[in-house]
Amino acid sequence: MISKTIALKVLNIATATGADFAEIYLEETLSNSISLENGQVEASSSNLSYGAGIRLLNKLQSVYGYTNDISLKGLSALAESLSKSFKGPRAVKVETIKKVRVKDLHPIERPLYEVPTEEKIALLKDASRIIQSHDSRIVRVQTVMMDNFKKVVIFNSNGKEFHDKRARGRMAMIALAAENGKIESTFEGPGAQAGFEFFTRDIDYKAKALEVAKSAIRMLHADECPSGKMPVVIGNGFGGVIFHEACGHPLEATSVAKKLSVFTDKVGQQIANPVVTAIDDGTIPNAWGSGNIDDEGNPTQKNVLIKDGILKQYLVDDFNGRRMGVKGNGATRRQSYKYEPTSRMSNTYIDAGKSTPEEIIAATKFGLYAKSLGGGSVNPSTGDFNFAVNEAYMIRDGKVAEPVKGATLIGNGADILQKIDMVANDLLRAQGMCGSVSGSIPVDVGQPTLRVSEITVGGRGGSING
Amino acid sequence: MANYSKYFALAKEKGIEALELYVSKKYALSFSLFHGEVDSYSLEDAQSLSARGIYKGKIGYATTEKLDKSAPDFVVSQVIDNAKAVDKDDPAIIFPGSPKYRRANVYNPDIRNLSVDKKLANLYEIEKKLKDADPRISEVEAVSYSESDGEVELINSYGLRLKSKSNYFYYYASVMVRDGEATRTAYKIHLSKDVNDFVIDDFVKEIVDEALGKIGATSIPSKKYPVVLAPRVAASLLEAYLSGASAEEVQKKSSLLAGKLHQLVASKKLTVTESPLTKNAFFRYFDDEGVATYNKPIINKGMLETYFYNLLTAHKDGVKTTGNGYRGGGGKIGTHYINVSVKPGRKSLDEIIAKVKEGVLIKEVQGLHSGLNAQSGNFSLQASGFLIEGGKISRPVNLITVAGNLKDLFLDVSEVGNDSELQLSSFNSPSMLIKKLAISGQ
Numbered sequence: 001m002i003s004k005t006i007a008l009k010v011l012n013i014a015t016a017t018g019a020d021f022a023e024i025y026l027e028e029t030l031s032n033s034i035s036l037e038n039g040q041v042e043a044s045s046s047n048l049s050y051g052a053g054i055r056l057l058n059k060l061q062s063v064y065g066y067t068n069d070i071s072l073k074g075l076s077a078l079a080e081s082l083s084k085s086f087k088g089p090r091a092v093k094v095e096t097i098k099k100v101r102v103k104d105l106h107p108i109e110r111p112l113y114e115v116p117t118e119e120k121i122a123l124l125k126d127a128s129r130i131i132q133s134h135d136s137r138i139v140r141v142q143t144v145m146m147d148n149f150k151k152v153v154i155f156n157s158n159g160k161e162f163h164d165k166r167a168r169g170r171m172a173m174i175a176l177a178a179e180n181g182k183i184e185s186t187f188e189g190p191g192a193q194a195g196f197e198f199f200t201r202d203i204d205y206k207a208k209a210l211e212v213a214k215s216a217i218r219m220l221h222a223d224e225c226p227s228g229k230m231p232v233v234i235g236n237g238f239g240g241v242i243f244h245e246a247c248g249h250p251l252e253a254t255s256v257a258k259k260l261s262v263f264t265d266k267v268g269q270q271i272a273n274p275v276v277t278a279i280d281d282g283t284i285p286n287a288w289g290s291g292n293i294d295d296e297g298n299p300t301q302k303n304v305l306i307k308d309g310i311l312k313q314y315l316v317d318d319f320n321g322r323r324m325g326v327k328g329n330g331a332t333r334r335q336s337y338k339y340e341p342t343s344r345m346s347n348t349y350i351d352a353g354k355s356t357p358e359e360i361i362a363a364t365k366f367g368l369y370a371k372s373l374g375g376g377s378v379n380p381s382t383g384d385f386n387f388a389v390n391e392a393y394m395i396r397d398g399k400v401a402e403p404v405k406g407a408t409l410i411g412n413g414a415d416i417l418q419k420i421d422m423v424a425n426d427l428l429r430a431q432g433m434c435g436s437v438s439g440s441i442p443v444d445v446g447q448p449t450l451r452v453s454e455i456t457v458g459g460r461g462g463s464i465n466g
Numbered sequence: 467m468a469n470y471s472k473y474f475a476l477a478k479e480k481g482i483e484a485l486e487l488y489v490s491k492k493y494a495l496s497f498s499l500f501h502g503e504v505d506s507y508s509l510e511d512a513q514s515l516s517a518r519g520i521y522k523g524k525i526g527y528a529t530t531e532k533l534d535k536s537a538p539d540f541v542v543s544q545v546i547d548n549a550k551a552v553d554k555d556d557p558a559i560i561f562p563g564s565p566k567y568r569r570a571n572v573y574n575p576d577i578r579n580l581s582v583d584k585k586l587a588n589l590y591e592i593e594k595k596l597k598d599a600d601p602r603i604s605e606v607e608a609v610s611y612s613e614s615d616g617e618v619e620l621i622n623s624y625g626l627r628l629k630s631k632s633n634y635f636y637y638y639a640s641v642m643v644r645d646g647e648a649t650r651t652a653y654k655i656h657l658s659k660d661v662n663d664f665v666i667d668d669f670v671k672e673i674v675d676e677a678l679g680k681i682g683a684t685s686i687p688s689k690k691y692p693v694v695l696a697p698r699v700a701a702s703l704l705e706a707y708l709s710g711a712s713a714e715e716v717q718k719k720s721s722l723l724a725g726k727l728h729q730l731v732a733s734k735k736l737t738v739t740e741s742p743l744t745k746n747a748f749f750r751y752f753d754d755e756g757v758a759t760y761n762k763p764i765i766n767k768g769m770l771e772t773y774f775y776n777l778l779t780a781h782k783d784g785v786k787t788t789g790n791g792y793r794g795g796g797g798k799i800g801t802h803y804i805n806v807s808v809k810p811g812r813k814s815l816d817e818i819i820a821k822v823k824e825g826v827l828i829k830e831v832q833g834l835h836s837g838l839n840a841q842s843g844n845f846s847l848q849a850s851g852f853l854i855e856g857g858k859i860s861r862p863v864n865l866i867t868v869a870g871n872l873k874d875l876f877l878d879v880s881e882v883g884n885d886s887e888l889q890l891s892s893f894n895s896p897s898m899l900i901k902k903l904a905i906s907g908q
Binding site for chain 2: 050
């Protein structure tokens with residue numbers, strides 16, 4: 001997007017007043033979205049995002065700015081304006097820039113930006129038809145396909161240049177069921193860092209569409225979930241959002257570096273039940289949250305965060321790593337050039353255990369089976385989290401009983417990690433978007449079916465205590 | 467004034483029947499302190515151009531931030547390709563213009579003119595005062611300042627050209643207090659466009675009081691309680707409830723307010739208006755389709771007076787647009803509301819609390835994006851606040867959930883306070899007393 005010569009000039013302007021590190025992050029992203037309502041194409045749009053972010057570091061200070069004007073003039077003006085934050089003598093001079101080879105871990109067969117629109121529409125219409133024809137109580141169906149192709153170039157004052165290409169696609173299926181004034185909606189959103197083959201070969205979108213429809217109808221007739229403290233068995237796949245919210249965010253250097261996290265200074269300590277091993281792996285081929293390199297240019301890694309209940313490491317970016325006295329571990333991410341990068345999750349999951357899902361249910365006399373979860377949030381300083389349950393059933397005498405709806409699980413991350421007492425062998429990952437300081441980024445969450453011995457369930461169906 | 471004639475000429479040449487360009491520019495500056503040093507400083511300068519055009523009777527959308535020579539080609543070809551993909555029979559409308567616009571200059575140059583040193587000095591003062599306020603404050607997590615200028619311009623092939631510019635600034639601070647093994651946090655945002663109305667001591671006191679008030683927070687037994695919603699919480703829930711007043715949601719059968727026009731949708735204590743022409747940071751005199759905005763009642767003594775319309779949804783219902791067409795994701799026109807406010811009542815928060823024998827004051831809720839379904843109105847949200855006993859606040863409460871249905875909640879409002887507070891969402895609500903809500907805790 002810009003030449004080495006321009007990059008060299010801009011980096012040296014940026015470091016003229018004492019910054020010990022400078023970085024230019026350039027991005028061009030073409031996104032497309034096609035949305036269908038009840039099987040008809042309602043809108044199609046294209047979006048070209050384009051610009052550069054410049055970051056200067058000086059010890060523990062960071063300065064960041066961005067612009068759409070990536071000409072020498074535009075970038076120089078931004079670099080100069082940012083450099084005014086520092087008032088020292090030059091500490092770094094960039095003499096040469098060398099391109100670092102970036103290995104492509106995510107081969108793509110049919111890039112979505114090349115697939116004819118008609119093919120995408122045909123698939124979306126088919127999914128819509130499957131959902132709509134399942135039951136006459138399904139009154140609204142939305143099917144959407146979003147894809148983006150991002151070209152990233154990074155130059156930094158260590159004399160390095162990185163080029164990366166990232167192509168992602170995701171499909172959304174939403175079913176809305178209504179009866180007697182009651183409305184329920186359900187959602188599925190499979191996605192990958194892959195091409196059209198992901199939708200036509202790797203996943204069974206027809207089965208997923210049918211499940212969306214069935215789930216909406218089931219929830220229409222579900223009772224309200226009772227409230228109170230009880231054992232909760234959390235289903236595999238998107239159930240991993242519990243770990244993502246309750247433990248993943250507080251393990252990011254973003255809050256650990258300033259000692260603001262509940263898990264600060266806990267490396268080597270038992271922070272979870274010994275059945276828990278948790279991993280963040282940005283290298284999984286074609287996974288939604290993967291990358292070749294992170295947004296500082298470091299190769300992505302498989303980072304074991306918790307091993308048999310013991311905290312092994314945090315997710316670290318190079319800048320926050322300065323406060324912590326460690327190097328980044330390939331976990332630096334941002335939504336776009338409009339965001340200063342920081343440590344974030346990629347594909348985060350609790351590893352498979354030894355029980356079977358059936359054994360876990362059978363071992364639970366009374367409780368909630370939270371089959372599928374919605375989103376949630378956490379305060380990383382206190383560790384308090386909440387998340388919504390989309391589809392749930394009561395467990396009575398070791399068996400899955402009647403469906404219930406409207407449940408929210410709340411608790412504290414440090415506490416919940418100790419209370420995970422059974423972990424099954426059916427690990428599955430699911431896709432989501434994670435919002436935090438450096439914007440909204442694609443991530444996988446994941447886990448096998450597992451049990452939390454006690455958690456507060458909020459619902460409208462009266463207290464279980466009477 | 468930028469020249470957009472190339473876009474219109476090329477569009478015409480390629481067979482686009484009508485074209486609308488929407489150009490937005492943003493400038494923002496922010497910086498923050500940690501332990502007495504500036505730890506971050508950021509500068510934003512960006513613009514984007516969104517287009518929609520009618521091609522063979524269908525609307526196509528394109529947005530770009532790459533505003534070089536290639537932009538007109540990109541925009542025109544994408545508008546055509548995207549219009550071709552549409553097969554739904556919606557009428558394609560681009561607006562020639564309203565007869566009259568209530569233009570006003572709400573841009574305040576004082577915000578940018580105030581020196582960075584003065585703004586920084588405010589941050590140092592806030593941090594020091596927060597730290598010194600009480601020994602139980604263990605950390606000042608963040609103290610930051612942001613200012614933002616936004617400009618939008620709408621130009622279409624009917625010759626309509628409208629421009630609006632506004633700005634605001636805000637201070638943010640958040641603190642931690644130790645509470646035995648646990649940690650409590652509190653934060654506050656002060657948003658304004660008047661540099662003179664920021665009083666540091668008041669700002670600091672509110673955060674400190676809130677943080678210290680949380681010490682010793684515990685859960686409470688699960689049951690139904692009368693609940694007082696603090697302004698921040700009432701505004702968030704009202705925003706979710708009124709998302710169902712969007713005509714698009716009603717037409718697509720996904721609103722709990724469908725079929726409720728001119729019926730009671732809230733307690734008679736509630737009167738709600740939308741006032742886009744209020745001259746604050748959110749002021750808009752035209753919407754993103756070029757329609758003149760106007761102030762209007764939404765709920766009058768509990769009665770739903772209107773739905774919110776854009777050009778397309780108004781056409782479908784055979785009514786006039788209410789000037790609520792605003793761009794959402796992908797530049798597509800959706801529905802959005804500006805400056806929605808609840809008419810304040812006469813009682814103060816203390817007077818409302820005095821009416822409650824045993825209840826809960828909810829100061830914060832979490833998980834609005836996941837624990838609340840605006841379509842069904844059902845919610846179950848993590849909450850914190852205070853237990854009320856004998857008409858007085860007795861102790862702090864946390865890790866509870868509050869659950870219910872939005873329609874029932876707003877029908878159950880029995881008091882509206884006199885303590886309005888403008889939120890970042892532009893919603894403005896006082897405290898509200900709700901007869902009963904399900905709380906789950908222990």
